[in-house]
Every structure is written in C-alpha cells, then in structure tokens.
Amino acid sequence: SEEFSSxxxxxxxxxxxxFLTGKAGTGKSTFIQYFRQKTRKNIVVLAPTxxxxxxxxxxxxxxxxxxxxxFIQEEHIKRLRNxxxxxxxxxxxxxxxxxxxxDILDGIDRSLRVNxxxxxxxxxxxxMVLIGDLFQLPPVVxxxxxxxxxxxxDTPYFFSANVLKDTGIRCFELxxxxxxxxxxxxxxxxxxxxxxxxxxxxxxxxxxxxAQEEKDGVVxxxxxxxxxxxxxxxxxxxxxxDEYGYExxxxxxxxxxxxxxxxxxxxxxxxxVILIKNxxxxxxxxxxxGEIYNVFRDKIEIRxxxxxxxxxxxxxxxxxYIYDRDTDKIEEExxxxxxQYPLKLAWAITIxxxxxxxxxxxxxxxxxxxxxxxxxxxALSRCxxxxxxxxxxxxxxxxxxxxxxxxxxxxxxxxx
Numbered sequence: 001s002e003e004f005s006s007x008x009x010x011x012x013x014x015x016x017x018x019f020l021t022g023k024a025g026t027g028k029s030t031f032i033q034y035f036r037q038k039t040r041k042n043i044v045v046l047a048p049t050x051x052x053x054x055x056x057x058x059x060x061x062x063x064x065x066x067x068x069x070x071f072i073q074e075e076h077i078k079r080l081r082n083x084x085x086x087x088x089x090x091x092x093x094x095x096x097x098x099x100x101x102x103d104i105l106d107g108i109d110r111s112l113r114v115n116x117x118x119x120x121x122x123x124x125x126x127x128m129v130l131i132g133d134l135f136q137l138p139p140v141v142x143x144x145x146x147x148x149x150x151x152x153x154d155t156p157y158f159f160s161a162n163v164l165k166d167t168g169i170r171c172f173e174l175x176x177x178x179x180x181x182x183x184x185x186x187x188x189x190x191x192x193x194x195x196x197x198x199x200x201x202x203x204x205x206x207x208x209x210x211a212q213e214e215k216d217g218v219v220x221x222x223x224x225x226x227x228x229x230x231x232x233x234x235x236x237x238x239x240x241x242d243e244y245g246y247e248x249x250x251x252x253x254x255x256x257x258x259x260x261x262x263x264x265x266x267x268x269x270x271x272x273v274i275l276i277k278n279x280x281x282x283x284x285x286x287x288x289x290g291e292i293y294n295v296f297r298d299k300i301e302i303r304x305x306x307x308x309x310x311x312x313x314x315x316x317x318x319x320x321y322i323y324d325r326d327t328d329k330i331e332e333e334x335x336x337x338x339x340q341y342p343l344k345l346a347w348a349i350t351i352x353x354x355x356x357x358x359x360x361x362x363x364x365x366x367x368x369x370x371x372x373x374x375x376x377x378x379a380l381s382r383c384x385x386x387x388x389x390x391x392x393x394x395x396x397x398x399x400x401x402x403x404x405x406x407x408x409x410x411x412x413x414x415x416x
Contacts (some may be wrong), residue, residue, distance in 0.1 A: 236268060276343060
C-alpha cells in the first residue's frame, strides 16, 4: 500500500526514530514482515512478551538486553556478550509498543549507549521503530511498581521515557482499516477508541445485548483467564466423545511464558478450536475457527467451513540475534523450538489474548466490568461487523476506560 511505502522510505532513507501506529485492523503487524523483506539495513525485531516475540518472529526485549523482570534502573545495565550485534545494528523494530513501560525504553537507551560506546547519542545512535496502538492494551504495572513509576515518570507509557525528552519521536499513522468494512461500525469503534462516544452510540452497541443463541463458531471474550478456562473446561466436559491428550515437544531454550500453544492439549471430537498459525497452503490463517472432526493418537482432523483437513504439528522457533563477521550481517540463530498442534480450545479466550485476532462472531462478557484502558475497544474491534457481536450484559459509559494521558500524547504527536 501507499502508506506502507511512505513509512518504509522514511525508515530506510533516514536514521530517524519513529512510532508507527494505527487503529485495530490497519496492518501494523503485516508492516513488520514487509519491512523485514525489503530493508537493506541490519535489523533486530523485538517485543515486550514471549508470545508477541514468537508471533513477530523476533526476540523479547528482556532477553536481548538481559534486563531483569522488574523496574529497570541504571545498575541493571551491563556490558553484554552480544555487544558485536549491538554495535552493528542499524534499526531495532519493537512490536506491541503500547505494552512497553517508560523505564524499559530508558533501559534500552542506556544499554545501547553503553554497549556501542556512543554515550552522547540517544539509543547509542540506533534508529528505533516502535509499532503499536496506545488506545489498545496498556503496560502491565502492579501495585508495588506503580508507586516507583509515579515517582520517576509522568505516566507508565513508553512516551514518558526520559530518552524521548532528548530526541523526540516522529509519529506515522496507518489509516486504512482492513478488518471491518461497515463505515457505521468503524465510526463507532473510532469514537470508543478515543472515548468520544454518545449515549446514542452506546444504545446502538447495546442492541446486541440479547440471549446468546447457541451457535457454533461463536467465541466468548472474557476479562479474566479463569473465566475463559472455566467456559472451555465446561464445554469440553459436555461433549460425550473420547478425550485425547497431546503433549508438546520442547528443545533447547524456550521460556514457558512464551509457549505459543498449550503444552498439554486436551481434545474431543466436536470441540471448538482456534488455529494459531497461518497455513502455508493458505487454507486457514492465525485466528480461523474450526471444529475437531476426528481425533487419533497421532493425528487430528479439523473441519473449517465444511471442509475436512488433516492438521499437522507445527514448530515455533525461539531465536536470538548474532553478528556474523564474515558476512558483516546480523543473523538469526535458533536457540530452541516448541512443536505442538497449532490450535487452542476456543469457546472462550481473554480480551487480552484476542489482541491482533479477527473473528466472525463474538460474545463479549465483561463480567463485573472492564478494568483496563482500551479493553472494550479491543473486544469490539475483534469482530468484522456489529451483527457478529452479542453482549452478555449492556455496556455502560463506565466500562469504556480511557487514559487521557494517551490522548494528549497522540494529539500532540499526530499534529506534530
């Protein structure tokens, strides 16, 4: 697209750091693959969580920079064994940037200065490309950490990092939405995203509040993991067919928190599942819903829109980056692998885990209420159109939680 070309040219032909944003469904994740294929620069792709890193085919921020899993301070920054890689990198791309805390971005800055020996330059002279939507899910900050964060930073978001006071960051916004086609629904989503919503808009959404019809292919989006697990366990228990278990094979280094699928999967014929990896033959994509047609000890058959396919185990690789002196390139080195059937039970998943997915039909259950900035926006924007949504209870203005500090930053950044 023209938007992709324009952003690519800026990254490729300048050393400026940028923040690439866009509403849900504008192709932010697709841009990473596009950039990776076209760039001549030495790049490293990182993400804040293990699951996001495996999805972006990159490494976690914490493992690349050897950061501890707590508030990052100067004494945590060390000279690293991979400093050759650090010295040679031109551009670092970070996906899911809305989940990066300010102290982590400052830790990245400090580590690059120390390991590149370029103490006076922001990020040690490396171009940063942060990709994400600040109106979606925020950084996770527990009660203990929020006390320290509020003493050191104006907000927990990456844009409050001290390094950005020195350098600034240019903002690009992708505007073409590929997921939804209905302009009326897109307009309501855009209003929820920035909490510019009227009673009339809320009434339109709440027309979807009805007794959930027992239909196949509906995914319930929940606020908590335990809600989702309980629904999936109960639904699996209702099926009277034989149950089979499938265990993952893990080799080398592969952190448990980064497992892209369950280590132990329990399935029965008739179970509703979501596929979590694109099929090379393009028969399904990450996020396609299916039904288990048959289960055997060593193979699984799945029905997708009436067609039966045999599902094979997939391998996910954990990578780290190393500098190859002979080629003068930064290469990806596989450090571990995880092999499992690429699916999960999908009568229910959490709103948090649904980020980045697209569904035809969802049932949204905010339980006793949403509790995070952007949560209702993420839930509603998973669906292609309003007709595909049902609500277990009406949504009120109180459920649409919005952090004004994000709006202030984005307003200045996009106009700036």
